[in-house]
Amino acid sequence: MRDTPWPAGYRIHPRADGPAPETVAAFRSLPVAAIGDAMGRSTGAYGLRRYHGRLDEVLCGPAVTVRVRPGDNLMLHKALTMVRPGDVLVVDGGGDLRQAIVGGLIRTTCVARQLGGLVLDAAVRDLAEWAEDGMPIFARGHTHRGPSKDGPGEINVPIACAGMAVLPGDLIVGDADGVIAVPAAEAAEVLQRTRAHLAREAEIRAANRSGSADPERFDAVLRAKGLPV
Template structure:
């Protein structure tokens, strides 16, 4: 592999060392993103992104292929699409810039052909009518009709910051109607049973709430610990 010192300043194309296995991906696909976030400390999750793919039932779940670009420039996103494997999620640090779109309908067509699972863009997109046709998920900070440049610089498969998420190549991206979260590859196996257990516990609480058998001690004990005489 080419050393980073051999690349021009601001440019780099790396490779992922590891990606989640299919069984792990499918297991997390069945879990709500808020439950995952609860088990990661309740302070992790993308901020300011919206779904533009027109189907609230879609769950995006796949390995991150990361891209860092200059605001308004998508040269390296084209390279990432070329490199992507079926099921990948292309995650782009576009610095939250909304002055020029980073991806549009033509790139969507290429991504569909490559069977890319979706995009997470800390920046703008365009051609909204095409994205709402479905078939591929996209989360972005906003939209504009103004198109991008293709001059660089940019980097592929490097650690990035995307809408408040720290994302490394090969991390697992999970997104649903509630939002987007990134799970570090090294944490996947330990986290999975915790989220599954949490989801089961919430389902039991939901059943109790619906039947009117909620245990008041659940919150009264917290109030007493604060000194409240309940």
């Protein structure tokens, strides 16, 4: 507990522990689409683009959250001194695309600190460097214009990133389909639900492949809506 209040617009809280390491590792092999299905199909980020090179590169790790003033990355630099290997920086930059808040120099720091990746509701620059393997990044867009470093900003606070609520320590998973946040307290349960969902999908896929899919699966829905099928 601080003896004095933070200046207006500034807060820096300690890093939050995420799910157990074995749970994080298990999520690395699960598709984001299946995780989203297991969570009700109505959660996760939207409007972000993948800027790293390999389509099969997976982003997966506990969130270190950052809220910045649009176009400013002072607190992002501070957050990079607090992360642990495997953490994912999730940044609420207000969706602003006028100034990039990360570029090639920050990428070098991220690689050195073995960051798990970045998710930005903001812009990125130095695309050729981010396109190299080894540092997954999703962002709202890109521009050549660089950031200011004046603040204010907050670290490890609840944020909204691209329509996705994120708490410090939440598990962030990203793949070719997009990015999703799994609440840390629910990660073990969501893991089991996702595995069960994938098992059901495997049965449906086998039926589709063999041509033996049951038409009643959809006819029942149509009849319930009053269609004479």
